[in-house]
Amino acid sequence: MPRIVLISLAVILAIAVIVGLSATYTVSERESALVLRLGNPVAVINEPGDEEPGLHFKIPFVDDVLHFDKRNVEFNMAPAEILAADQERLVVDAFLRYRIVNPLRVYQTVRDERGLQQRLSAIMDDSLRGVIASIPSSEVISGQRAQVMNRIQLAVEAQVATQDIGIQVIDVRILRADLPQQITDRVFERMRSERQQEAALIRAQGEERARQIRAEADREAVVILANARAEAERIRGEGDGRRTAIFAESYGQDPDFFAFYRSMLAYDLALRDNTPIIISPDSEFFRYFQNQAGAPN
Amino acid sequence: MPWNDNAGGGGGPWGSGGGGRRGNNNNQNPWGQGPGGGRRGSGNGQGGGEPDLEQFIAQLQARIRRMFGGGGGKGSGGPGLGLIAAGIFFVWLAWPGSAWYVVGPQQAGVVLRFGEYVRTTGAGLQFKLPVPFETVMLPEVTTTNEVAVGATPQESLMLTRDENIVEIDFVVQWRVDLTYPEGVRDFLFNVRDPQGTVKAVAESAMREVVGTTELQPIITAGRTDVARRARQIIQDTLANYNSGIQVLEVQLREASAPASVIDAFRDVDAARQDAERAALQATAHANQVIPEARGDAVRLLEESRGYRERVIAEAEGQASRFNQIYTEYRLAPDVTRRRIFLETMEQVLGRSELIILDQQSGSGAVPYLPLDQLGRDRSPARTQTGSASRTGER
Numbered sequence: 001m002p003r004i005v006l007i008s009l010a011v012i013l014a015i016a017v018i019v020g021l022s023a024t025y026t027v028s029e030r031e032s033a034l035v036l037r038l039g040n041p042v043a044v045i046n047e048p049g050d051e052e053p054g055l056h057f058k059i060p061f062v063d064d065v066l067h068f069d070k071r072n073v074e075f076n077m078a079p080a081e082i083l084a085a086d087q088e089r090l091v092v093d094a095f096l097r098y099r100i101v102n103p104l105r106v107y108q109t110v111r112d113e114r115g116l117q118q119r120l121s122a123i124m125d126d127s128l129r130g131v132i133a134s135i136p137s138s139e140v141i142s143g144q145r146a147q148v149m150n151r152i153q154l155a156v157e158a159q160v161a162t163q164d165i166g167i168q169v170i171d172v173r174i175l176r177a178d179l180p181q182q183i184t185d186r187v188f189e190r191m192r193s194e195r196q197q198e199a200a201l202i203r204a205q206g207e208e209r210a211r212q213i214r215a216e217a218d219r220e221a222v223v224i225l226a227n228a229r230a231e232a233e234r235i236r237g238e239g240d241g242r243r244t245a246i247f248a249e250s251y252g253q254d255p256d257f258f259a260f261y262r263s264m265l266a267y268d269l270a271l272r273d274n275t276p277i278i279i280s281p282d283s284e285f286f287r288y289f290q291n292q293a294g295a296p297n
Numbered sequence: 298m299p300w301n302d303n304a305g306g307g308g309g310p311w312g313s314g315g316g317g318r319r320g321n322n323n324n325q326n327p328w329g330q331g332p333g334g335g336r337r338g339s340g341n342g343q344g345g346g347e348p349d350l351e352q353f354i355a356q357l358q359a360r361i362r363r364m365f366g367g368g369g370g371k372g373s374g375g376p377g378l379g380l381i382a383a384g385i386f387f388v389w390l391a392w393p394g395s396a397w398y399v400v401g402p403q404q405a406g407v408v409l410r411f412g413e414y415v416r417t418t419g420a421g422l423q424f425k426l427p428v429p430f431e432t433v434m435l436p437e438v439t440t441t442n443e444v445a446v447g448a449t450p451q452e453s454l455m456l457t458r459d460e461n462i463v464e465i466d467f468v469v470q471w472r473v474d475l476t477y478p479e480g481v482r483d484f485l486f487n488v489r490d491p492q493g494t495v496k497a498v499a500e501s502a503m504r505e506v507v508g509t510t511e512l513q514p515i516i517t518a519g520r521t522d523v524a525r526r527a528r529q530i531i532q533d534t535l536a537n538y539n540s541g542i543q544v545l546e547v548q549l550r551e552a553s554a555p556a557s558v559i560d561a562f563r564d565v566d567a568a569r570q571d572a573e574r575a576a577l578q579a580t581a582h583a584n585q586v587i588p589e590a591r592g593d594a595v596r597l598l599e600e601s602r603g604y605r606e607r608v609i610a611e612a613e614g615q616a617s618r619f620n621q622i623y624t625e626y627r628l629a630p631d632v633t634r635r636r637i638f639l640e641t642m643e644q645v646l647g648r649s650e651l652i653i654l655d656q657q658s659g660s661g662a663v664p665y666l667p668l669d670q671l672g673r674d675r676s677p678a679r680t681q682t683g684s685a686s687r688t689g690e691r
Contacts, residue, residue: 026411026412027411027412027413028409028412028413029409029412029413029414029482029485029486030485030486030487053411053412053413053414054410054411054412054413055410055411055412055413069489070486071486071487071488071489072487072488072489072494072538072539072540073489074489074490074493074494074497076497095497095501097494097538138460141456141460141508145504145505145508145509146505170537170538171534171537171538173497173498173501173534174501174504174505175497175500175501175504176451176500176504177456177504177508178454178456179456184454184462187460187461187462188462188555188557188558191461191462191554191555191558191561192557192558192561193561195558195561195562195564195565196561196564198565198568199561199564199565199567199568200568202565202568202569202571202572203568203571203572203575205572206568206571206572206573206574206575206576207572207575209572209575209576209579210575210576210578210579211579212579213576213579213580213582213583214579214582214583216583217579217582217583217584217586217587218586220583220586220587220590221586221587221589221590222590224587224590224591224593224594225590225593225594225597227594228593228594228595228597228598229597231597231598231601232597232598232600232601233601234601235598235601235602235604235605236601236604236605236608238605239604239605239606239607239608239609240608242605242608242609242612243608243609243611243612244612246609246612246613246616247612247615247616249616250615250616250617250619250620251616251619253620253623254623254626254627257623257626257630257634258619260634260637260638261619261622261623261637264637264638264641265641267641267645268641268644268645271645271648271649272648273648273649274648274649274650275648275649275650276649276650276651276652277645277646277649277650277651277652278652278653278654279646279651279652279653279654280653280654280655281653281655282655284638285639285642285646286653
């Protein structure tokens, strides 16, 4: 008898534990839970705005609890080649961050996270193409990237709202917006030739500057010398002028004597040694040569 | 068959169990039967199928009876049951992480009650309700984490505003944001995969910044500015996610022209050096030519001044000489005039090769003069010095 009591006690205990365990469930801070009663949704626990994480109870074996991540989750789209408004191809790699805010809608529309991501992939692809097709590639790459991301986010949000899939789009960011490989190669080629051009220009400018410096220096030197020569001539002229004045003053006292005196000086200076001179005995020099009286012959 | 023989003999790989079970199994496929028999054999040790199981259950029942028997029937087993319950309870409480936990200096202790956040505790030994009720998370909150972006060309090559491509390799340092009270909570509960989030946001932000900047500043003086702007965007975005992540620093490890065009960029630098050198050489030339010209100018001026002084002095000298002669001449003009004439003639004719021709006596025939021989022994040097000294004597 006690043995049977014991066994039934153990069994009851085990059943109690099993039932107890299946009558409770816990909901973590980072998730929310959807309770289905025989497939019929009856409650959503710990939704955003209705925080109730912790221990909860349900009807064992009747209620089914599905957990959904409540955190900010990244969905990264595979890189896609997209035509921009100027017909340039861009490889765009974008990601989206979302949060499940309505687990019931998620369950109803896409069932689970995998289904959700498939749906998001389609929405993202569509929105990206739609927005980028209306913008020139340069705007996507550079200029207004923040604005472009904003527009894509609005497009995604609009679709999410229409389809009502129970998520909140937190952010859409373009990770990469690059040119396809063969265009990248062309960019490299262009960069290289731009640099070559730049280098040639810099060298030419250096040469130009060098020549300019040389030319200016040479000119300055020439000017310095020319000015010096002019000044030198003026100074020489001063000397010559003074000389002429001195002579004029001095010789002007007796031009006749000056003519004689200067002629004598000139003969002496001009006629060098052994200059052959043919002279007549009748000349003034020989006045007394044959006649001591000195009568002119 | 050797295989069958081995199995039958009990020394085969399947152990003695296979042999000990039943003889008529010998002709069966060893693959099918061997393992099963072996397992059963080794589980028991003594061999035999059904009886063994029964015996085992009986033993188990006996053991259970010994445990619970006191409580259920006679009460004599009370101390045994209590002891075991106490043991289980003790292990439950004493088990690390169950009712107590140790928080390291770099950690925070975040206690959850059935998954619900209850409190955050600091470093040291801490207590909580044992395991099914409360669990603890011990995130490292003071540790600086690093995310590197730019390891592959796909990550590192970025387009600039002027449609060039720059190679960027950078590191983002981040940690849990402790500047506001809920930082740790946000970090644990709001974002899935923080490290991946930081990386994706960082790459996106850096491309955004690079896309609005021209190539030249990025690879030269604008590096720190690029890093600073990227840091700001990353921080703002992560704050927008309520991620509880604080970006400490964004360090640009590399920001340069891509490897395939770097030579051309280096050549531009070389060109700058060349240009600089050409200009310096020209300046050196200028520095030589202009002072030389100035020196020449001074020399010219001094020469001309010298000329002026010399000419004036000479003129004054000659004038003075003339004046003095003239003064004396006026006292006896005729004599002086004649004297000067004669003295000069004396000088001149004295050093000349004189040929006296009487025109009247020689009127009959024209005399022959060998003109080419007349000047033969003349020497210019002698003539000059001679004349100079002679004029000076007067």
